[in-house]
Amino acid sequence: MIQIDHVTFSYGEETEHTGGVRDIELQIKRGEFAVLCGESGCGKTTITRLINGLIPHYYEGKMSGGVWVNGAEVSKQPLYDTAKIVGSVFQNPRSQFFNVDTTSEITFGCENLGQPAETIRARLERTVRDFRLEKLMDRNIFHLSGGEKQKVACAGVSIMEPEVLVLDEPSSNLDAASISDLRKTLAFWKGQGKTIVVSEHRLYYLRGLADRFIYMKGGKITREYTSEEFKGLSEQARTEMGLRTFALEQLQPPQTPQCTGTELELKQFRFAYPHGSAILHIQDCTIPAGRIVGIIGNNGAGKSTFSRCFCGLEKQCGEVIWNGKRYRPKDRLNTCYMVMQEVNHQLFTETVLDEVLISMEEPDTKQAEEILSRLDLLPFRDRHPMSLSSGQKQRVAIASAIASKRSILFFDEPTSGLDYRHMKEVAAVLRQLSTEGVTVYVITHDLELLLDCCTDIIHFAQGNIAGQYPMDAGGLSRVCAYFMGSGA
């Protein structure tokens, strides 16, 4: 079905280590479900782009060799012909829809190909039924959650009835419930006999679906595993390969000794947006402070609203009492710092060093350099922040958080789309912050991160705190129950 024959590709301007591939030789049979895995920059995204034809037609670079899908050479034929046989789903749900309303978005592909209106209507009806999209029809896509957007994207691809489906890190921005939905979609396609290629960091949700795992390193395919072989990999082998866990239930409870910290008191944390979408109504209570606290819960459960309120971004909400001191929203804006998921939004200056300096009360180059060196950023001090990789950008954001000397830091999904090694690095930074006396709250859907560094868990549901508990053996089983229940 898919044949990649001695393909070498390097992206135009960049150096050889940024995602190009060398001498790729790969056959994927009809109806096979293949997973591309490996560390960031290993070239797995490039393979997906070779299959859907975006390389060489959209992303330019030097290419040799050929790619055939269903007998057609995709590197030679125009993209709109490949579109009939290969459907693509991408990583970022926010940037893959062209229309503003869901219905037009789903039919967009069929309309482009000029299929008769009657055919499209019939297909639309069937797709809506298959994907259970009744509630999402005729909606404004800007008002949907990430998981809902990804579902619409899958439907918009499925309606074109391609033979091959290519997904590039589709779970990166999803919560546990949406990942479970994604798994259902993949199972549905597999049931239809489609050929499926998924490039992924998160692997647990693919268990039982994938037939074959292709491990890449440095732009080369270094090993292939059947799903049986892959299941048999030892924990140590897996982490050495830099791969995320394949079985959530095999994860070990954290070895970090239970550290005790202080607590802080929440009062009147109630909030509703003018249009009534997200609502927060937390009973007055105390939550852990002075340690690393993981915040979990499905999208829409109030996690981000809570963090916005806590950091003082919403002016009217709540009071925090900590160490006998009252913090109003305005005070908290000076005490808290949120490292957002989309780091591009919070880097403003022309050099990395400036970025740290403007966060300081009194700009002090020496101290700024010291912070940078702690985060391995010193070699980049004069680079433009936007020219860095996303992991480096995130560390710059963390550096300016440290420079601001705020005592409470919030992290919103710091490890979405990160491979094992980078996830470990983030966990190490969080632990370091904690030993320096900073209170860290992490909103995350990443079970491995939770296990690696969090000492306590707060579980949100329906705009309220549904549970909070320390991350011991009992806590671990509760967290796992949540991830399994809505997860795989």
Next chain:
Amino acid sequence: MSSASYPTVTASKKSIQLDPRTKLLLLLTITTLMFSTSNEGIMNLIKPLLSLVPFILILSERRFQTAAKYLILYAACFALERVALIWASGLFSFVLLAVTSIMTRFAPGIMMGAYLIASTSVSEFIGAMERMHLTEKIVIPLSVIFRFFPTVSEEYQAIRDAMKMRGIRFGGKNPFLMVEYRLVPLIVSVVKIGDELSAAALTRGLGAPGRRTNLCRIGFHVQDLMAALFCVACFALFLLRPQIAFWGGVRG
């Protein structure tokens, strides 16, 4: 520009459903006549009438708050403009006149444009443009505008939040720097989204040769005819206004 100003695109059945081409004609009429004329004679009647058009349309979308805000703003500026004209002395009245006449000229056009974007789906717009026999090379880039405004608004809000979080430290230092801090991340993320969006659209056959199907049912109805007649009438009165003034003069 809050995200609230982009309601569900397919409006409830009760709203006035106009063909996108009619909306364009109304936009053209409003902007042309609001700009090109003074406030004499018959135009004193036509202008308020024209400015009522976006009000009625927004009202029919059941966005009462926006409609009310617009009506109050326009009415206040309209009245103040008259007051300033009568006073007609001193710097204050000059400034007042300048501000209010800019507002009365711009506001209806802006609201009509906002209504056009909020009430038309990308698909409807593409369909209408194709009926006007415009080439895809113009239509596709134009249609991205509908996607562009809500995206910029989302990104801008996120950046504003991030600045608020850090901004206390560089508040009031240098206004140009503040603009730069806002614009650079905005441009970077909008460009990135645009890049990924193009790739996604191409993998779904955008740009395929041959006629593109369009599922939307667009076409002219009674309400479109009425709107078109209204536009023609406004233009006619505008062109014939010397004669009207003359007849008025003879009779008076």
